[in-house]
Amino acid sequence: MSGSIASSGCLEYCMWASSAVVRRQLFLIRSLGGSCCRTHSHRMRGIQGANAVASETDAESIIRRVTPALDPIRYKGQAGKIAVIGGCREYTGAPYFAAISALKLGADLSHVFCTKDAATVIKSYSPELIVHPVLEESYSVRDDERDSVSAKVLAEVGKWMERFDCIVVGPGLGRDPFLMGCVSDIMRHARQLSIPIVIDGDGLFLVTNNLDLVCGNPLAVLTPNINEYKRLVEKALDCEVNDEDSTNQLQLLARRIDGVTILRKGKSDFISDGETVKSVSTFGSPRRCGGQGDILSGSVAVFISWARRHLLSTKEATGKSLSNPMVLGCIAGSALLRRAAALAFQNKKRATLTTDIIEYLGKSLEDICPAE
Ligand SMILES: NC(=O)C1=CN([C@@H]2O[C@H](COP(=O)(O)OP(=O)(O)OC[C@H]3O[C@@H](n4cnc5c(N)ncnc54)[C@H](O)[C@@H]3O)[C@@H](O)[C@H]2O)[C@@H](O)CC1
Ligand SMILES: Nc1ncnc2c1ncn2[C@@H]1O[C@H](COP(=O)(O)OP(=O)(O)OP(=O)(O)O)[C@@H](O)[C@H]1O
Numbered sequence: 001m002s003g004s005i006a007s008s009g010c011l012e013y014c015m016w017a018s019s020a021v022v023r024r025q026l027f028l029i030r031s032l033g034g035s036c037c038r039t040h041s042h043r044m045r046g047i048q049g050a051n052a053v054a055s056e057t058d059a060e061s062i063i064r065r066v067t068p069a070l071d072p073i074r075y076k077g078q079a080g081k082i083a084v085i086g087g088c089r090e091y092t093g094a095p096y097f098a099a100i101s102a103l104k105l106g107a108d109l110s111h112v113f114c115t116k117d118a119a120t121v122i123k124s125y126s127p128e129l130i131v132h133p134v135l136e137e138s139y140s141v142r143d144d145e146r147d148s149v150s151a152k153v154l155a156e157v158g159k160w161m162e163r164f165d166c167i168v169v170g171p172g173l174g175r176d177p178f179l180m181g182c183v184s185d186i187m188r189h190a191r192q193l194s195i196p197i198v199i200d201g202d203g204l205f206l207v208t209n210n211l212d213l214v215c216g217n218p219l220a221v222l223t224p225n226i227n228e229y230k231r232l233v234e235k236a237l238d239c240e241v242n243d244e245d246s247t248n249q250l251q252l253l254a255r256r257i258d259g260v261t262i263l264r265k266g267k268s269d270f271i272s273d274g275e276t277v278k279s280v281s282t283f284g285s286p287r288r289c290g291g292q293g294d295i296l297s298g299s300v301a302v303f304i305s306w307a308r309r310h311l312l313s314t315k316e317a318t319g320k321s322l323s324n325p326m327v328l329g330c331i332a333g334s335a336l337l338r339r340a341a342a343l344a345f346q347n348k349k350r351a352t353l354t355t356d357i358i359e360y361l362g363k364s365l366e367d368i369c370p371a372e
């Protein structure tokens with residue numbers, strides 16, 4: 001399946017740069033070329049439309065637009081319930097960073113679903129997080145109990161799922177094959193329930209090898225870093241990253257994965273849902289300490305929840321990119337992280353760490369959108 005996605009993706013990319021006659025011939029060849037998860041209309045757009053220019057957006061006005069007022073009539077949960085699926089023996093920082101960032105931004109509840117080894121450690125970082133030690137890695141599961149254990153894992157996570165406004169899959173998840181299987185089931189379940197899903201870190205490793213998990217899901221956001229983006233392009237478009245033509249390639253990648261939103265992290269962050277490409281280039285921090293992507297994934301999850309609620313209440317959703325809550329969430333999350341990173345760096349310089357940046361999330365939001 002993903003093989004056919006990849007080969008037709010590469011064809012599309014070549015077509016963009018070639019003459020009309022060649023474009024037509026390649027289109028005919030590709031039309032005969034078997035299945036992928038895209039519809040005909042998407043294919044047509046893919047051929048004709050890959051001529052994108054990234055536009056810088058007024059991220060602060062988006063943040064102001066979607067951030068809910070602190071209204072006394074609201075009750076717990078209305079400002080967002082987020083879950084992070086991640087945390088294993090090796091990584092306990094990443095899920096913590098993502099989950100605590102969601103709370104520091106203003107979400108009401110933040111859950112972490114992780115392995116047993118990781119749970120006590122993550123709980124000890126913060127009593128604010130609700131930590132579920134439900135994931136299992138291969139080493140702790142006998143061959144004859146794999147099916148029953150994976151059904152149990154899905155049931156444990158599934159009973160909470162409907163409560164969440166957005167889930168983040170991948171920070172510190174690890175790449176254990178049994179765990180990856182369970183997380184695939186969790187992702188399918190979230191999709192059935194139409195719950196938005198932000199995929200980062202090892203979640204991207206999983207998705208890159210199983211594009212069908214997200215293909216055609218407009219509620220999925222992928223947040224690749226430089227390595228993760230390279231693997232995604234190689235797999236889905238069957239070619240190398242082209243930095244000369246990065247905007248078109250990103251748009252094509254989003255179309256190839258059929259409706260997902262991609263936030264490509266780097267010196268500037270670029271965001272595409274296949275319709276348009278937006279950029280966030282405000283200066284952040286020159287420190288590249290690990291964990292900043294985890295802050296981003298937790299922040300994007302909160303802003304997606306807020307943007308969906310805002311668009312629903314104002315009936316602004318029109319399908320255009322700046323009314324796509326996934327795109328709005330990415331722009332807002334990226335801009336806010338960068339602002340917090342800049343403030344932390346002003347203060348801590350070379351000693352700036354991820355925990356310092358998290359401490360500035362609240363001030364960064366307050367500067368843009370005061371609580372009172
Ligand atoms: N404090 C923490 O607990 C942190 C944990 N993190 C977690 O660390 C995990 C890895 O994230 P990274 O951003 O380092 O991932 P990357 O894919 O950027 O890099 C991981 C390492 O694997 C190597 N690698 C590249 N391609 C590979 C492949 N195909 N197979 C295996 N290894 C490959 C890279 O060279 C690099 O050394 C994720 O779960 C992430 O969430 C990070 O978020 C940083 C902070
Ligand atoms: N060269 C850069 N200059 C400025 N900001 C950057 C640069 N690279 C990344 N960033 C910012 O840092 C954030 C995290 O990106 P990064 O590439 O470090 O993610 P990551 O590798 O997934 O992080 P993590 O260590 O959490 O896994 C991005 O949102 C981006 O805004």
Ligand SMILES: [Mg+2]
Pocket residue numbers: 200201225293294
């Ligand atoms: Mg990362």
